[in-house]
Amino acid sequence: MPLSYTIAVIAIPLFMFFFLGLAGVKMGRKLTGWLGVIGMLITTILAYGVALTYFFGTGQGQLAADGARQAVVVFNPDWLSFTKELVVRMGIMLDPIAAMMLIVITTVSMMVHLYSIGYMSDHHGHAEKGYQRYYAFLALFTFSMLGLVVATNLFQIFIFFEMVGVSSYLLIGFYYQSPAAVHASKKAFIVTRLADLFFLLGILILSYYTGTFDFDKLVFGANGANSLEVAQSAISTAGGATFLGCSVTAWALTFIFIGGAGKSAMYPLHIWLPDAMEGPTPVSALIHAATMVVAGVFLVARLFPLYVIEQGAMEIICVVGAFTAFYAAAIACVQSDIKRALAFSTISQIAFMMTSLAVSSADGGLIEIHGGHGLGYMASMFHLFTHAMFKALLFLCAGAIIHAVHSNENSDMHGLHKFMPITSFAFLIGCLAIAGIPPFAGFWSKDEILVACYSKGIGWGIWMSMVAGMTAFYMFRIYFLIFHWKKHEVHTEHAPADQPWTMTLPLIILGLISIIAGFAPAAKLLGWDGKDLHTQLNWTVAGTSVLIACVGIGLAFKMYYKENELPDKLQARFSGLWEAAYRRFYMDELYQFITHKVIFQGICKPIAMFDRGIIDGFFNLLAAATGRAAYGIRRLQNGSIQSYVYVYLVGALALALVTMVCVLI
Amino acid sequence: MNLTLLMYLVPSLIMFGCGVYGFLTRKNMIAIMISLELMLNSVDLNFVVFNRYLFPGQMDGMFFTLFAIAIAAAETAVALAIIINVFRVARKVDINELIKLKF
Amino acid sequence: MESLGNIILYFVVALVIIVCSVLTVTTRQILRSATYLLFVLFATAIIYFQMDYPFLGAVQIAVYAGGIVVLFVFAILLTHQPGKDAQRIDSTRRILGAVAALLGVAACGFGLFSYANFCGRQLAEAHSWSIEEIGKFLLSTDKFGYLLPFEAVSVLLLACIIGGVVIARRR
Numbered sequence: 022m023p024l025s026y027t028i029a030v031i032a033i034p035l036f037m038f039f040f041l042g043l044a045g046v047k048m049g050r051k052l053t054g055w056l057g058v059i060g061m062l063i064t065t066i067l068a069y070g071v072a073l074t075y076f077f078g079t080g081q082g083q084l085a086a087d088g089a090r091q092a093v094v095v096f097n098p099d100w101l102s103f104t105k106e107l108v109v110r111m112g113i114m115l116d117p118i119a120a121m122m123l124i125v126i127t128t129v130s131m132m133v134h135l136y137s138i139g140y141m142s143d144h145h146g147h148a149e150k151g152y153q154r155y156y157a158f159l160a161l162f163t164f165s166m167l168g169l170v171v172a173t174n175l176f177q178i179f180i181f182f183e184m185v186g187v188s189s190y191l192l193i194g195f196y197y198q199s200p201a202a203v204h205a206s207k208k209a210f211i212v213t214r215l216a217d218l219f220f221l222l223g224i225l226i227l228s229y230y231t232g233t234f235d236f237d238k239l240v241f242g243a244n245g246a247n248s249l250e251v252a253q254s255a256i257s258t259a260g261g262a263t264f265l266g267c268s269v270t271a272w273a274l275t276f277i278f279i280g281g282a283g284k285s286a287m288y289p290l291h292i293w294l295p296d297a298m299e300g301p302t303p304v305s306a307l308i309h310a311a312t313m314v315v316a317g318v319f320l321v322a323r324l325f326p327l328y329v330i331e332q333g334a335m336e337i338i339c340v341v342g343a344f345t346a347f348y349a350a351a352i353a354c355v356q357s358d359i360k361r362a363l364a365f366s367t368i369s370q371i372a373f374m375m376t377s378l379a380v381s382s383a384d385g386g387l388i389e390i391h392g393g394h395g396l397g398y399m400a401s402m403f404h405l406f407t408h409a410m411f412k413a414l415l416f417l418c419a420g421a422i423i424h425a426v427h428s429n430e431n432s433d434m435h436g437l438h439k440f441m442p443i444t445s446f447a448f449l450i451g452c453l454a455i456a457g458i459p460p461f462a463g464f465w466s467k468d469e470i471l472v473a474c475y476s477k478g479i480g481w482g483i484w485m486s487m488v489a490g491m492t493a494f495y496m497f498r499i500y501f502l503i504f505h506w507k508k509h510e511v512h513t514e515h516a517p518a519d520q521p522w523t524m525t526l527p528l529i530i531l532g533l534i535s536i537i538a539g540f541a542p543a544a545k546l547l548g549w550d551g552k553d554l555h556t557q558l559n560w561t562v563a564g565t566s567v568l569i570a571c572v573g574i575g576l577a578f579k580m581y582y583k584e585n586e587l588p589d590k591l592q593a594r595f596s597g598l599w600e601a602a603y604r605r606f607y608m609d610e611l612y613q614f615i616t617h618k619v620i621f622q623g624i625c626k627p628i629a630m631f632d633r634g635i636i637d638g639f640f641n642l643l644a645a646a647t648g649r650a651a652y653g654i655r656r657l658q659n660g661s662i663q664s665y666v667y668v669y670l671v672g673a674l675a676l677a678l679v680t681m682v683c684v685l686i
Numbered sequence: 687m688n689l690t691l692l693m694y695l696v697p698s699l700i701m702f703g704c705g706v707y708g709f710l711t712r713k714n715m716i717a718i719m720i721s722l723e724l725m726l727n728s729v730d731l732n733f734v735v736f737n738r739y740l741f742p743g744q745m746d747g748m749f750f751t752l753f754a755i756a757i758a759a760a761e762t763a764v765a766l767a768i769i770i771n772v773f774r775v776a777r778k779v780d781i782n783e784l785i786k787l788k789f
Numbered sequence: 790m791e792s793l794g795n796i797i798l799y800f801v802v803a804l805v806i807i808v809c810s811v812l813t814v815t816t817r818q819i820l821r822s823a824t825y826l827l828f829v830l831f832a833t834a835i836i837y838f839q840m841d842y843p844f845l846g847a848v849q850i851a852v853y854a855g856g857i858v859v860l861f862v863f864a865i866l867l868t869h870q871p872g873k874d875a876q877r878i879d880s881t882r883r884i885l886g887a888v889a890a891l892l893g894v895a896a897c898g899f900g901l902f903s904y905a906n907f908c909g910r911q912l913a914e915a916h917s918w919s920i921e922e923i924g925k926f927l928l929s930t931d932k933f934g935y936l937l938p939f940e941a942v943s944v945l946l947l948a949c950i951i952g953g954v955v956i957a958r959r960r
Binding site (some may be wrong): 670678681 | 899
């Protein structure tokens with residue numbers, strides 16, 4: 022399949038957005054949904070064709086002379102020319118991670134489209150409003166995300182970054198009549214906008230000093246794959262300019278990472294993601310688990326060679342990632358809302374990816390990249406891929422459960438295994454995959470991440486292994502609490518059951534993918550420099566991590582499989598810690614305090630008072646004075662034409678008098 | 687005795703003065719229009735005599751008068767149409783009593 | 790030196806203009822006012838003939854006297870009961886108007902008489918323009934051509950027709 026078909030991959034969702042958005046109102050709900058699904062199906066088939074052609078085909082410029090898999094620019098017209106050198110282009114570029122992302126996005130999006138037909142058909146028993154709107158926004162999101170991953174330059178990435186942000190905002194706030202959803206969507210938008218401000222700053226600084234937005238000048242070498250030499254020369258264009266003791270490119274890259282951290286919900290910008298769960302669950306699966314939230318990871322991976330050279334920025338990513346992974350995992354252990362728990366799990370897993378990217382360059386060597394020549398990079402991308410699949414699976418399962426019991430709280434669930442066997446098995450597969458039990462997908466990618474971490478330092482490795490153990494624990498805690506614990510008490514008029522086939526089929530498909538995705542030849546395809554990465558299973562690390570995962574699962578089994586007193590006892594014992602974790606370590610309260618007490622009260626209020634009192638007051642005074650004066654002299658305009666003529670005549674006579682006096686004198 | 691320029695300007699001036707007086711004093715809108723016509727006519731007359739006395743070889747003043755007559759005709763027609771319409775609504779044409787649109 | 794007939798004609802016309810103008814604005818019967826206006830317009834037309842502008846004089850009679858005054862008469866008859874005098878104008882209003890008009894006349898008269906030698910010009914022999922020449926000037930685009938104002942006036946007349954129709958239409 023010609024690689025230029027990528028244009029169609031991107032154009033179809035855009036078309037579907039306009040079509041469903043504009044014509045959807047005139048169409049029936051069923052028709053709209055199925056049109057959306059069909060459009061997405063075509064997109065998916067094309068995307069698979071393009072991606073597989075890119076990975077396994079030859080002869081379309083995929084392979085450089087030295088065998089590296091290089092970036093193929095399908096088309097790249099100029100869009101905005103600032104100067105001769107500084108040009109913003111809008112293009113489509115395929116490279117290994119872009120092709121991989123095409124597969125991820127279209128797969129998950131396809132599953133979500135299909136799933137939504139069942140899920141969105143009713144909402145807590147009422148027919149869902151805005152069905153057409155929902156599908157239009159899904160298409161818009163898919164378009165934006167696809168445009169983001171095939172971007173040829175930083176500016177284009179930024180534009181699509183904003184667009185995914187907007188679609189995320191629209192979909193989180195889909196139930197716009199619920200205040201919680203409205204607040205959540207605003208929160209998500211504002212937090213990511215704040216981060217995007219830094220992103221834009223970073224882009225501007227970087228492009229100012231390197232003179233380009235284009236990736237092929239920033240990171241891609243002569244063979245079209247990531248090249249440290251090119252990155253080095255791009256950075257040296259900055260001429261060693263420094264700011265506050267760090268090089269400007271390090272600042273720029275840090276700012277860009279902050280932008281990515283906002284989207285990828287890294288601490289401390291993670292606060293929007295748990296609230297984003299107010300949106301429909303399929304949306305959470307698509308946007309807030311599988312695709313949009315990994316945009317930050319994708320961004321860092323895209324600029325990977327630059328980060329390798331600017332070690333300072335890389336260290337920041339490493340620390341932030343490792344901390345976030347632990348922090349989110351700790352919170353996930355105590356959440357009672359299953360979607361929130363899954364959201365924190367997502368944060369933790371994305372942090373895994375970030376850390377993996379960051380440890381990938383531990384020794385900073387220009388030629389040699391630590392951890393087996395960029396193992397961390399490959400592991401991160403691989404984990405991105407597998408995580409997208411099993412996390413989407415978990416979210417869709419959660420959606421099915423919520424749909425069945427009409428509640429997010431796991432206290433309303435319990436013992437659903439008998440009622441929803443398919444969902445239960447799918448969820449179990451997802452849990453095993455995320456916990457890292459072979460041969461499920463998560464095992465392979467997470468194992469490589471851990472190997473990369475250990476090779477940076479034993480401390481990092483132990484830390485991340487611990488988080489991996491916590492992952493296994495909290496996932497199985499959720500699983501057991503939903504499906505076992507005690508017998509289900511039926512509250513609603515009909516017992517919960519497996520959902521219609523439109524919702525079950527995606528679970529089965531994603532479940533199968535989660536089982537086999539680990540066997541994808543990631544090492545061959547996703548090497549940072551486009552070349553095959555020769556890896557082998559490190560049995561020491563793999564064995565340990567499986568062992569730790571099993572311990573986590575065992576602990577969860579002991580505590581949560583059958584109803585018992587142990588969790589409550591532990592909760593009472595460590596009530597302070599439990600409360601803190603349950604309240605997300607008071608991060609939201611901290612933000613609330615900073616924004617409301619410090620910024621709003623301390624800064625904005627005086628400014629507002631100045632603005633309203635003095636500036637507005639001055640102009641109000643002017644307006645009032647003008648109004649009064651006008652009211653006072655309004656009688657001059659009495660509507661009597663004859664008095665006007667008198668006035669006119671007096672004026673004319675006065676003029677004549679003046680002229681006469683002048684002439685006589 | 688010669689007929690000088692001045693001898694034509696004086697009746698014209700008096701005509702204009704009468705127009706002003708009528709415009710200022712009359713209450714009837716049609717009478718006001720008639721006064722207006724007087725003033726216009728005096729101006730037309732001025733155009734013609736100035737043209738004739740000062741630039742006998744040209745006829746721009748005459749053309750101005752011609753156009754002024756055309757425009758006066760148009761203006762009068764519209765004005766009278768408005769007046770009649772006002773009369774239809776208010777049953778009067780007295781300018782001092784039509785104060786509904788004031789302020 | 791003008792011919793005596795011309796001079797006599799002038800004085801008659803000037804007298805008619807002055808007297809009828811004054812009567813136009815002082816008579817209390819509006820219909821009479823329109824009639825006096827008609828006389829003034831006729832007198833003006835005679836001056837135009839005297840000035841060797843026969844075309845203009847014809848237009849004056851046809852349009853002003855024949856068109857506008859008839860319009861006035863129509864309007865008056867539509868809005869007034871015939872034979873009924875208008876209200877007497879109160880004296881302050883009359884005096885104020887008279888003072889204003891007289892002041893204006895005085896100012897202009899002062900101007901006129903202070904340029905007496907300029908105003909003392911005599912009537913020179915002039916080329917008498919034929920209708921054909923006038924028509925050519927009106928429709929020419931040369932230096933002294935008047936095509937553009939001619940067209941502008943035609944557009945204005947059209948606008949007036951439409952305006953008249955719109956205003957007069959019953960709603």
